Amino acid sequence: MKLQFIPIDFDSIDINNQTYIQMFGRDENNKKICVIEKFNDWFYVTNLKLKKKIEKTKIEGISPLKIEIENKNYLGKKVKALKIYLQSSKILNKFSEKFNGLESDINIITKYLIEKKFSPLNWLEVEGEILNNSEELRGVDRMNVDYVILADSIKLGKNKKFKPKVLAYDIETEEFEIGKGKILMISLVGENFKKVLTFKPSKKNYVECFKNEEEMLKAFIKYIKEYSPDILTGYFSDGFDLPYLRARAEKNKIKLSLGVDNSIPKFKRGRVLSGKIKGIVHIDLLKFIQIAYSQYLQSETLSLNEVASELINEKKKDISHIDLNSKVSKKQWDDFCEYNLQDSIITEKLFRKVWPDILEFSKVIGEPIYEITRGGMSQNVENYILHNLYKFNEIAKLKPNHDEISSRIKREKYEGAFVFQPTPGLYENLCFFDFTSMYASTIVTYNLSLSTLSKKPTKIIADINGKKYFSEKSGFFPELLKQIIEKRKEFKKQYKDNPNPLLKARSNAFKLIANAAYGYQGFFAARYYCLEAAAATAYFARESIKKAIKDFEKKGFKPVYSDTDSIAVLLENKSKKQALLILKEINKKLPGIMELELEDFYKRGIWVTKRTGDFGAKKKYALIDEKNNLKIRGFETVRRDWCRLSRELQNKILELILKNGNEKKALEYAKEIILKIKKRQIPLKQLIIRTQLKKPIEEYKAITPHVTIAKKMKEKGLPANMGSLIQYYIAESKNKKALVRERAKLPDEKGEYDINYYLKHQILPAIENIFEVFKININELIEGKKQTCLGDF
DNA sequence: GCGCTGTGGGTACC
DNA sequence: ACTGGTACCCACAGCGC
Numbered sequence: 081m082k083l084q085f086i087p088i089d090f091d092s093i094d095i096n097n098q099t100y101i102q103m104f105g106r107d108e109n110n111k112k113i114c115v116i117e118k119f120n121d122w123f124y125v126t127n128l129k130l131k132k133k134i135e136k137t138k139i140e141g142i143s144p145l146k147i148e149i150e151n152k153n154y155l156g157k158k159v160k161a162l163k164i165y166l167q168s169s170k171i172l173n174k175f176s177e178k179f180n181g182l183e184s185d186i187n188i189i190t191k192y193l194i195e196k197k198f199s200p201l202n203w204l205e206v207e208g209e210i211l212n213n214s215e216e217l218r219g220v221d222r223m224n225v226d227y228v229i230l231a232d233s234i235k236l237g238k239n240k241k242f243k244p245k246v247l248a249y250d251i252e253t254e255e256f257e258i259g260k261g262k263i264l265m266i267s268l269v270g271e272n273f274k275k276v277l278t279f280k281p282s283k284k285n286y287v288e289c290f291k292n293e294e295e296m297l298k299a300f301i302k303y304i305k306e307y308s309p310d311i312l313t314g315y316f317s318d319g320f321d322l323p324y325l326r327a328r329a330e331k332n333k334i335k336l337s338l339g340v341d342n343s344i345p346k347f348k349r350g351r352v353l354s355g356k357i358k359g360i361v362h363i364d365l366l367k368f369i370q371i372a373y374s375q376y377l378q379s380e381t382l383s384l385n386e387v388a389s390e391l392i393n394e395k396k397k398d399i400s401h402i403d404l405n406s407k408v409s410k411k412q413w414d415d416f417c418e419y420n421l422q423d424s425i426i427t428e429k430l431f432r433k434v435w436p437d438i439l440e441f442s443k444v445i446g447e448p449i450y451e452i453t454r455g456g457m458s459q460n461v462e463n464y465i466l467h468n469l470y471k472f473n474e475i476a477k478l479k480p481n482h483d484e485i486s487s488r489i490k491r492e493k494y495e496g497a498f499v500f501q502p503t504p505g506l507y508e509n510l511c512f513f514d515f516t517s518m519y520a521s522t523i524v525t526y527n528l529s530l531s532t533l534s535k536k537p538t539k540i541i542a543d544i545n546g547k548k549y550f551s552e553k554s555g556f557f558p559e560l561l562k563q564i565i566e567k568r569k570e571f572k573k574q575y576k577d578n579p580n581p582l583l584k585a586r587s588n589a590f591k592l593i594a595n596a597a598y599g600y601q602g603f604f605a606a607r608y609y610c611l612e613a614a615a616a617t618a619y620f621a622r623e624s625i626k627k628a629i630k631d632f633e634k635k636g637f638k639p640v641y642s643d644t645d646s647i648a649v650l651l652e653n654k655s656k657k658q659a660l661l662i663l664k665e666i667n668k669k670l671p672g673i674m675e676l677e678l679e680d681f682y683k684r685g686i687w688v689t690k691r692t693g694d695f696g697a698k699k700k701y702a703l704i705d706e707k708n709n710l711k712i713r714g715f716e717t718v719r720r721d722w723c724r725l726s727r728e729l730q731n732k733i734l735e736l737i738l739k740n741g742n743e744k745k746a747l748e749y750a751k752e753i754i755l756k757i758k759k760r761q762i763p764l765k766q767l768i769i770r771t772q773l774k775k776p777i778e779e780y781k782a783i784t785p786h787v788t789i790a791k792k793m794k795e796k797g798l799p800a801n802m803g804s805l806i807q808y809y810i811a812e813s814k815n816k817k818a819l820v821r822e823r824a825k826l827p828d829e830k831g832e833y834d835i836n837y838y839l840k841h842q843i844l845p846a847i848e849n850i851f852e853v854f855k856i857n858i859n860e861l862i863e864g865k866k867q868t869c870l871g872d873f
Numbered sequence: 874g875c876g877c878t879g880t881g882g883g884t885a886c887c
Numbered sequence: 888a889c890t891g892g893t894a895c896c897c898a899c900a901g902c903g904c
Contacts, residue, residue, distance in 0.1 A: 456890075458890045459890095461890075493891090496892030497886095597890090599890030602890075602891050605889065643893085643894095644893085645887070690894095691897095692895095697894085697895065699887085699893075713886065714885060718884095719884060719895095720884075721884060774883070781899095781900090783898095784882070785898075
């Protein structure tokens with residue numbers, strides 16, 4: 081039979097020493113199906129003399145299926161290679177190791193997709209037979225899908241729209257530690273499907289009540305099987321919900337058979353766990369948001385609440401804390417159920433919102449959605465490369481081994497970007513320019529990569545701790561990056577002409593890959609690691625930006641600031657038109673694909689001194705554009721480890737100064753706030769300091785306030801683990817010389833906030849340097865000196 | 874015990 | 888360990904005296 085099929089999840093299986101690829105997805109009638117196809121895995125050997133020996137080799141009773149001689153490239157050089165096919169991939173590594181093989185370390189699904197030139201989530205045309213309790217294939221078709229088909233041939237099909245069947249879930253538990261307490265409830269939300277499973281009655285109509293935790297877990301499994309989603313999604317579900325479910329299932333001695341073959345979820349150890357369910361793509365939305373969105377989000381944490389409110393304008397249900405040790409009222413329990421349901425509702429909506437990005441990311445990189453949502457950007461860059469090496473007939477380089485990685489980690493840092501030393505002051509009429517995708521353009525323009533690093537001198541010379549040369553013949557890495565940049569441009573333009581989420585997502589996916597390519601070459605675990613290329617990229621970028629600054633200066637534009645790829649100049653008596661003309665002139669002379677573009681014009685901008693030393697601080701400035709929009713960089717206002725009071729005060733002061741062009745109103749405002757805190761009229765909420773715990777508590781050498789508080793929280797049984805945001809305030813103490821950490825208290829701990837601490841350590845640092853631009857000494861104002869001059873105090 | 878400087882730690886910029 | 892380097896600023900740690 082012949083059918084149209086869209087693959088969503090991928091796996092492989094070995095039956096009687098033959099490897100098969102399993103693809104789970106939908107047919108054109110929206111039936112959930114599994115397509116199985118034989119696949120012969122391979123590896124390469126570049127020593128042709130080994131052909132006979134390999135042919136005769138047998139491992140675990142298996143010898144090579146066939147060996148082909150191919151003309152290939154390896155790191156840009158022509159090679160003759162043996163391509164050795166094996167019917168079973170389980171002995172591939174053993175074979176490959178024996179003969180120093182290549183490409184044996186590429187994931188089998190990746191290889192299948194590369195060989196077939198399929199991309200996940202593209203429709204395929206499948207011809208084959210439906211399996212019916214096939215004994216020959218050891219009952220591989222006994223799965224919870226509508227049918228299983230063994231394919232004879234698979235071709236690219238006609239693309240059409242596809243909407244995956246999604247189920248979102250969320251659990252509420254007694255304890256935060258995985259598996260420690262019971263799971264109290266589980267919510268499930270899909271299209272026209274809303275349920276909360278629990279074992280304590282509630283009158284809410286979506287709640288289903290079971291005898292105990294065990295029965296609830298069984299029902300959870302049953303509902304997932306019945307609903308049979310393509311995608312099961314949660315928020316932080318790799319790190320919490322799924323492992324917790326696994327632990328409680330074990331405790332209740334039931335099998336968490338969520339897979340379509342009744343298998344239990346598999347967990348892969350990484351920096352954090354990732355949970356895989358056979359035949360259903362488990363997506364932890366948090367992970368994808370970290371990869372694709374975090375750099376664009378305003379949210380200070382990536383909590384579901386903050387992210388959802390920013391992306392879909394939805395909030396979690398606000399309920400008061402429930403103390404499970406005391407009696408819980410019916411109303412409280414109902415609210416709790418609703419809270420649980422709401423989390424899944426939000427997660428499902430959030431999923432719908434980011435789905436175009438997941439889809440495009442997967443198509444652009446060429447990897448299934450499970451893979452692209454895990455493993456970080458370096459992995460995505462690498463996968464993009466692997467899927468496109470065929471264009472260059474390249475054999476892939478092996479991953480570095482453990483020793484290689486260790487020595488790479490130990491290497492010294494190289495010199496990075498250039499940052500202009502600003503002169504503190506308030507400036508008027510500024511013009512910002514920046515290089516488009518600077519590092520990526522630099523890599524392309526100067527041909528910087530592992531395979532183009534040359535031992536012999538060339539015209540491309542990077543002066544990085546000695547001279548390094550790069551060949552002028554373009555290499556596959558820069559060439560690939562060039563294509564990425566071109567595609568980015570193309571889709572960006574298409575999006576401009578025809579704004580739709582898919583085009584935006586596609587353009588954004590290419591942008592993210594381009595931006596990560598530079599970091600990739602300097603990343604210790606990269607296949608195409610090349611520190612010289614990374615250092616040379618930074619070198620040529622520095623040269624470019626310094627030259628551009630000089631060029632603007634020559635044309636009479638005074639440079640004020642520059643960081644990595646941006647330049648700010650003063651317009652002074654010149655017009656915007658003139659600035660754009662100069663930009664054009666400078667652009668004409670730029671090499672390769674380097675391109676400088678106008679970022680924006682600003683009415684005013686302010687730069688301040690460092691707190692220590694009397695010169696201008698880098699990476700700290702505030703701008704106001706012609707529509708009175710503020711753009712604040714680096715200041716305490718944008719730093720989450722400062723209390724709200726200092727942040728809001730500083731923000732207001734910057735705004736008043738930039739709007740008015742002078743400090744008068746700002747000073748009035750500062751006085752007001754200082755007076756308020758002196759009178760203890762500022763609510764504690766404004767004074768909470770938040771700092772993240774970046775590692776396990778025991779590993780800290782310096783015992784800072786937030787570490788002290790974290791310890792206190794642990795003692796109280798509150799969650800304070802790696803990654804937690806620790807909140808505290810600084811309270812008064814009889815001992816004037818007590819350390820800050822000794823005065824730090826939890827937000828709900830009794831005490832009076834220390835007015836002096838907040839004046840000197842939170843308010844003063846946030847505004848002192850700003851007023852210094854106007855020769856005003858805020859410290860004197862705070863301490864109450866010169867009262868007669870300033871009044872009020 | 875005081876004052877200075879170095880270091881660890883967190884966060885932001887690009 | 889899960890892209891890179893640059894820079895700010897705090898609180899504590901450690902040193903000399």
